[in-house]
Amino acid sequence: MNDRIARTLRNEPTDRPPVWFMRQAGRYLPEYREVRKRATFLDLCHNPDLALEVTLQPIDRFGLDAAIVFSDILVVLEAMGRTVTFEGGGGPKVDPVRTSADVHALLRPDVNQALPWAAETIRRFRAARPDVPILGFAGAPFTLLCYLIEGSGSREWTVAKRFLWQEPALATKVLDLLADIVGDLLEAQGQAGAAAVQMFDTWAGALTPEDYVRFALPAATRAFARVKSAPRIYYTKDSAPFLDHLKSTGADCIGLDWRVELGAARKRLGDIPVQGNMDPALLYAPPDEIRRRVRGILDAGGGRGHVFNLGHGIQPDAPITGVEAMVDEVKKWSARS
Amino acid sequence: MNDRIARTLRNEPTDRPPVWFMRQAGRYLPEYREVRKRATFLDLCHNPDLALEVTLQPIDRFGLDAAIVFSDILVVLEAMGRTVTFEGGGGPKVDPVRTSADVHALLRPDVNQALPWAAETIRRFRAARPDVPILGFAGAPFTLLCYLIEGSGSREWTVAKRFLWQEPALATKVLDLLADIVGDLLEAQGQAGAAAVQMFDTWAGALTPEDYVRFALPAATRAFARVKSAPRIYYTKDSAPFLDHLKSTGADCIGLDWRVELGAARKRLGDIPVQGNMDPALLYAPPDEIRRRVRGILDAGGGRGHVFNLGHGIQPDAPITGVEAMVDEVKKWSARS
Numbered sequence: 001m002n003d004r005i006a007r008t009l010r011n012e013p014t015d016r017p018p019v020w021f022m023r024q025a026g027r028y029l030p031e032y033r034e035v036r037k038r039a040t041f042l043d044l045c046h047n048p049d050l051a052l053e054v055t056l057q058p059i060d061r062f063g064l065d066a067a068i069v070f071s072d073i074l075v076v077l078e079a080m081g082r083t084v085t086f087e088g089g090g091g092p093k094v095d096p097v098r099t100s101a102d103v104h105a106l107l108r109p110d111v112n113q114a115l116p117w118a119a120e121t122i123r124r125f126r127a128a129r130p131d132v133p134i135l136g137f138a139g140a141p142f143t144l145l146c147y148l149i150e151g152s153g154s155r156e157w158t159v160a161k162r163f164l165w166q167e168p169a170l171a172t173k174v175l176d177l178l179a180d181i182v183g184d185l186l187e188a189q190g191q192a193g194a195a196a197v198q199m200f201d202t203w204a205g206a207l208t209p210e211d212y213v214r215f216a217l218p219a220a221t222r223a224f225a226r227v228k229s230a231p232r233i234y235y236t237k238d239s240a241p242f243l244d245h246l247k248s249t250g251a252d253c254i255g256l257d258w259r260v261e262l263g264a265a266r267k268r269l270g271d272i273p274v275q276g277n278m279d280p281a282l283l284y285a286p287p288d289e290i291r292r293r294v295r296g297i298l299d300a301g302g303g304r305g306h307v308f309n310l311g312h313g314i315q316p317d318a319p320i321t322g323v324e325a326m327v328d329e330v331k332k333w334s335a336r337s
Numbered sequence: 338m339n340d341r342i343a344r345t346l347r348n349e350p351t352d353r354p355p356v357w358f359m360r361q362a363g364r365y366l367p368e369y370r371e372v373r374k375r376a377t378f379l380d381l382c383h384n385p386d387l388a389l390e391v392t393l394q395p396i397d398r399f400g401l402d403a404a405i406v407f408s409d410i411l412v413v414l415e416a417m418g419r420t421v422t423f424e425g426g427g428g429p430k431v432d433p434v435r436t437s438a439d440v441h442a443l444l445r446p447d448v449n450q451a452l453p454w455a456a457e458t459i460r461r462f463r464a465a466r467p468d469v470p471i472l473g474f475a476g477a478p479f480t481l482l483c484y485l486i487e488g489s490g491s492r493e494w495t496v497a498k499r500f501l502w503q504e505p506a507l508a509t510k511v512l513d514l515l516a517d518i519v520g521d522l523l524e525a526q527g528q529a530g531a532a533a534v535q536m537f538d539t540w541a542g543a544l545t546p547e548d549y550v551r552f553a554l555p556a557a558t559r560a561f562a563r564v565k566s567a568p569r570i571y572y573t574k575d576s577a578p579f580l581d582h583l584k585s586t587g588a589d590c591i592g593l594d595w596r597v598e599l600g601a602a603r604k605r606l607g608d609i610p611v612q613g614n615m616d617p618a619l620l621y622a623p624p625d626e627i628r629r630r631v632r633g634i635l636d637a638g639g640g641r642g643h644v645f646n647l648g649h650g651i652q653p654d655a656p657i658t659g660v661e662a663m664v665d666e667v668k669k670w671s672a673r674s
Contacts, residue, residue, distance in 0.1 A: 155492070156617075156618060156652065157618070158618045158621060158652060161616070161618040161619075161621070162618065162621040162622065165619070165621070165622035165623065165626050166621075166622065166623060205596060207596070207616075208595050208596060208598075208616050209596070209597065209598045209601075210598070210630075210633070211616075238575075238577075238596065240575075240577035240578040241577040241596040241597055258545050259542060259544070259545065259546070259575065259578040260546065260578055261545075261546045261547070264546075279498070279544075279545050279548075280493075281493060281494070281495045281498040281499065282498075282502070284495060284498070284499040284502070284503075285499065285502035285503065286502065286503060289502050293547075296547070315493065315495060
């Protein structure tokens with residue numbers, strides 16, 4: 001078993017930093033687009049055979065140091081009784097929660113019953129590729145609340161934020177419920193054999209620091225407290241505003257976006273392992289520039305306690321030649337003494 | 338003449354912090370929507386009579402401490418020879434620059450000839466309301482380059498960033514050209530009587546710190562170097578990643594977004610006056626919550642060298658009752674000793 005990820009998350013030395021990247025099983029891959037010709041996005045989330053197939057694709061193509069199970073953060077909202085649709089363009093749509101009655105109608109599913117797919121895909125992956133670690137994941141409670149209240153993606157998340165301020169007790173109730181489900185879902189993936197689990201708090205960066213500390217942070221912390229069986233990675237797309245708070249989620253590793261310099265962020269964060277943080281748009285840059293940036297990030301990471309990754313998910317039209325240059329440059333890196 | 342803004346930008350004491358807010362002359366006002374029934378958005382930018390009318394609206398309604406001239410950052414791109422359209426939904430569209438030939442075809446307008454409207458509106462405002470200061474503004478070079486290359490708004494600005502990396506020399510040429518025009522435009526507004534001028538680097542936050550320092554920062558600095566006649570405010574919608582760099586633009590005041598705690602940001606920035614930084618979404622919160630947040634920001638500002646503002650432009654459907662609560666609470670504030 002490739003143990004670079006496991007060792008890195010324990011801050012132990014490795015021959016080089018491990019590399020995987022967010023949304024690595026996705027639309028930028030022609031083989032993924034082939035599978036999508038015969039299955040919808042939700043089919044992939046709900047069918048471990050298909051999920052395994054696409055989970056393996058970037059592993060087989062690039063020889064990455066970890067797989068990440070194919071799923072979507074919004075399946076949790078389905079299991080809570082809301083309709084989620086991915087087709088039709090403009091991003092996912094959720095039948096939104098707006099009233100107290102809507103909140104009280106939310107289900108508290110048993111994740112093993114209602115959300116079995118990710119754990120099952122992890123078990124199958126472990127059987128198929130015992131040499132490669134696989135990561136589990138879930139959306140963080142606040143980020144899920146954003147979609148649940150707003151009903152779709154948003155630049156400003158005004159409806160979701162208004163709900164926090166107009167109904168703080170109700171919002172906290174929803175966040176606690178989400179945290180318990182998310183925590184159970186991450187733990188189920190850990191028990192199924194995930195080498196680590198990542199929580200995506202993608203939209204926490206919409207909040208003021210006061211609201212982050214009041215709403216998003218306690219909910220993320222509550223979710224992580226339920227996870228005992230695997231190391232926990234906490235990612236937010238806006239790391240810089242919250243650097244001083246991220247560790248208090250209880251995370252074992254902090255996933256950084258590209259708008260922070262990794263070395264400076266480590267100084268602020270202290271001893272905890274970090275993950276990141278190349279700008280996904282750099283994959284469109286000339287290969288020499290990609291390689292130069294990869295080296296800069298690896299140097300800043302210092303070759304220990306650093307999982308190389310993008311700072312956000314890869315974009316659907318990212319060029320594969322860019323990915324190849326990035327991965328190759330990480331693999332070439334060797335610690336300098 | 339109300340001198341709260343002028344004194345605050347010199348770090349001198351005032352009876353209370355001044356208050357104005359970004360996009361204060363805009364669609365959330367019914368009287369603005371009335372004007373828009375008889376004129377397009379670009380009509381307002383190109384006609385000082387109409388621009389004056391809407392510039393005055395929030396002053397007359399709320400008694401703010403400063404007006405900001407009605408205009409749009411994209412008129413600069415029109416004057417450089419590109420077609421800009423605001424109608425049709427989905428945000429503004431610009432006939433994009435993609436090739437070296439496109440770049441070389443860009444015009445270097447004399448701003449007094451090609452962009453006379455903002456300065457003229459400022460002169461008329463000064464005659465109409467000599468008691469109220471008025472601010473000028475322009476888009477920062479990098480933010481204008483984003484629209485010029487991408488051709489529209491974007492969440493990721495992938496096309497614009499790719500241009501930086503694939504054609505860095507050409508990109509720098511465009512940024513220099515933009516900086517000179519923007520600097521002249523700001524200076525013209527200062528000479529027309531603006532009490533201060535603000536540069537909006539709204540999308541700088543898409544960049545890594547390395548790219549910010551390489552591209553956006555030198556261009557903003559170059560633009561500000563041309564401005565002698567009025568204090569200069571530099572705003573970016575993502576302050577946290579770049580706090581250590583913002584002062585080196587040469588700004589006299591730093592405009593902060595809502596994802597930083599104003600007191601903590603001041604500690605990092607040092608002695609320079611700041612502006613901001615209430616989350617625009619808070620205008621949808623209950624009035625008591627708005628007032629509590631306003632007081633928190635004013636307390637963090639310490640009553641000196643702080644211009645109260647939102648952390649980003651007001652949204653088109655923001656409730657006027659929220660604005661009233663915000664402005665009233667600022668006016669109630671008095672320095673505590």
